[in-house]
Amino acid sequence: MSTTETTTATETTTLQKGYVGQSVPRREDKRLVEGQGVFFDDVKRHGMGYLHFVRSPYAHARIQSVDVSAALALPGVYGTLTGDEVAILTDPFFQIAADPGGQVKDYALAVGKVRYLGEPVAAVVAETRELARDAAELVEVDYEPLEVVVDARASLEDGAPVLHEDCGGNLSYTGVWEWGDVDGAFAEADHVVSISQLHFDRFNSTPLELDGALVEWNRGTGQWAITTNNQFPGFAVIMMAPAMRVGTDKLRMITQDIGGGFGNKITSHPQLVACCLLARKLNRPVQWTEWRTDFHQSMSHGNERWFLDTEVAVQSDGTMTAFRTKAIDDAGAYLRYEPLGGVIWSQVAPGMYRWRNLRLEFTQAMTNKAPVSPNRGYSRMQHLWFTERIIDIVAQELGFDRVELRKRNYVQPEDMPYETPNGCVYDSGDYPRALDLALELIGYDTVEQRRAEAVERGKLLGVGIGSTLDSGTNNFGQSQLLNPELQFSGNNEVATVKLDIFGEIVVTLGTTPQGQGHETTAAQVVADILGCDVDLVHVRAGHDSYWNSHAGFSGTYASQFAVTGLGAVKGAADELAEQMKTLASMVFQCPIEAIELADGFARIAENHEAALPFMALGAIPNANNAGFPVDPPPMNARFVFRPQFDVPDKEKKFGNLTLTYAMQIHACVVEVDPETGVYEIVDYAAVDDCGVRINPQIVEGQVMGATAHAIGAAMFESFVYDDEGNLLTPNFYDYHVPHALDMPPLKTSSVESPSPFTPLGTKGMGEGGGGGIHCVCAALQDALRAAGGALVTDSHNPYHRVWDMLRHPERSRDTVEVVKQ
């Protein structure tokens, strides 16, 4: 196998060495390789009905009428739901946006209008999946088609068709983000490079398991039990409960195994509401499993973004002092998590560089396309791609060496912790060293020789670097920079750890893992703290809001488990350890300081004969407490981990927005066929630094997966719309995701710079895939230098686009100018 690992630690961790830091084999695996995982679609209930959505065939149309009578007449159909009913039974979803985006009226089903192709208009529930689908075909919807706009730039122009009349246009959010002395930096610049247009393409990570739920209505308690794969239940209930006019406790959210998420499973709340309404209306369990085409047409596209009129100020020694640009972000038809993308990018405003003067005018538009939602690397990936494009374009146009230009401008290890111009704090890292490692892995010192060899074979060889940050553990206070009225700030996660009657350690998480191995890593942390065998620690699979081990931000998203999730686990385990020592000290009548937890016992450190097995400790408070002179500690700890954050300064848009900054440097070598534009990645390296690695094998798995997503996005994956708003890539035939044969040889390596700000020295990670998009773009640009010198201005470069660049290098060259030599 071509994968090699060269792991190098920069510093030693301060944590006691035990299970933490070892590649403990994943405990989730056994059930999954036996086909015994329980995904939502595997759960059945007596009498349940299958739900199928009737979807709009138009991207923009007025709904004249909806007639469900023929569907209802079909034997075996249990019932239907229409937008008119939804508008009576629910309120529009709460909007994160201030006005104008705040005026969007978004419901579980389309009300009055449809605004993208595939939007749910009605729902049918029937005895079988097949029947529900047949019955949905019988629902008659009368549409009056309206003019369509699919280009974010065009949607903001006067006279463009308006999606949401209440918003007075298609603008959802606009704001100027400026720090430092931008005009001054440009006035003093030796060079100014202008780039008229860059485009980050629309795609998403298409988890293999589709969205869905089994929803049960309890008519006695008025509560819904929602077995689902939503990956951010905390957010879902905040959206759903007010719309449904119930308290959040009426929505019991349950997950077990989830078939991939990548952020794409955050915004299923409209469909979940439709399921809840039907479960209540029909008084029977309702099962909804999305179809692949439904997902592609309607769920969770990544943010498409334009960067217009970019200017970069550069000193003659290569020091980059400032940039300014206008970003236009395409939110699609509804704001389901947006406009948060309008602030999330600023977690990494200067990228990995020491830019001190920045100006970015962020404008978000609504278009007749599927709504966007977080997608692995959410909003930072787009911005970091932009900063990396700047570096490579500036290097090429001004004749700087790309490696030296990066090293000169990177935030340096001695700068850490580093405060960015907008008040974010990069916690730790050694970017130049990681770059050296990546270059070494792809054999950078032999590149010119290989380039010459490739020429002999008629190929153009190029090398690219992609440096990227994976900021993790959000300060939700950043949402107030978009909408000062919002009452969200900080972050939290919960875990409980208890000692049961027979000495079993039981851990409950608030998170909703989708393959990240939380059961394994949580057990590692707990076993080290309690001094016991890792197999003694039982970590419950999945999430259940009945467990009372969740808080408002509970879920698995935005690179934070290793910080918030394991921070909560550590906190609860520390508390339980204290309780166990206290109980042992009561039994032995000795000071608590004399007790240690080791080898599965609570014992007197100086006298190992005086030892209580965990079973004895668990039994006392739980089942054997008569005659005990005082209340024994409960052997049950619940801990809420809360990172220390302040609400950012809303005027200056200044403050710390995320707790940790994992870092990735990707580097690759491509070979381009100049006759056809077909190219191949022939060498690839990914270097990751996420601080202390609890389980290196799991970390490497995340690095690999993110890399694969990036390669797919760079080469194959795109949500392409025609002018009428038809999605041209609605399934896995037209939307090609990488297969085994598409993957290049991969080398991985790591640097370990512990975070000074987290309980375990960890950083959230897993979203570093953007580096792959950046490095493929950079490698293509490098390869094309010898064939006209086209500049890569799009994040997505299928073969035909490369062919275009080979044939017409002037088209991209004309978009870039050195205005000040």
Next chain:
Amino acid sequence: MSVNEPITSAVVTVTVNGTEGEHEVPVRRLLVHFLRDDLDLTGTHIGCDTGSCGACTVHLDGVAVKSCAVLAVQADGATVMTVEGLAGEELTPLQRSFHEHHGLQCGYCTPGMLMSASALLAENPSPSEDEVKVALQGNICRCTGYWNIVEAVVAVGKGEAA
């Protein structure tokens, strides 16, 4: 039933994971839905509508097929093996190898991967890396990037699985 009435259901006899049974199924029911919904063998998954992803791969008379592209009635008289039928008392070397090489994350594609890979290994007990990639080209994984999956299958052929 009049001669003009369409046939809507049929009785099939099928042996699934060693157990023979007679089942009345709607003639339009896909094999994957028959396995999942009628037999409650939910290890076989569904990830697309187009026969592209391979999450539903099972063995039909020993051949790896996508069970979303086969009607249940077509399995009449056949022998089907699903992921639930792979392991006996112990995991198979292939299952263990996926575990040891971290060849799975969310586990959703895993049953299909295991069925395609086990069909390959039955024919070619010691496949090369390229042969494994070809055999798995009909199976999509969105978590792992395939590297560890390919490594896991190659390792079985080399006898490296514990």
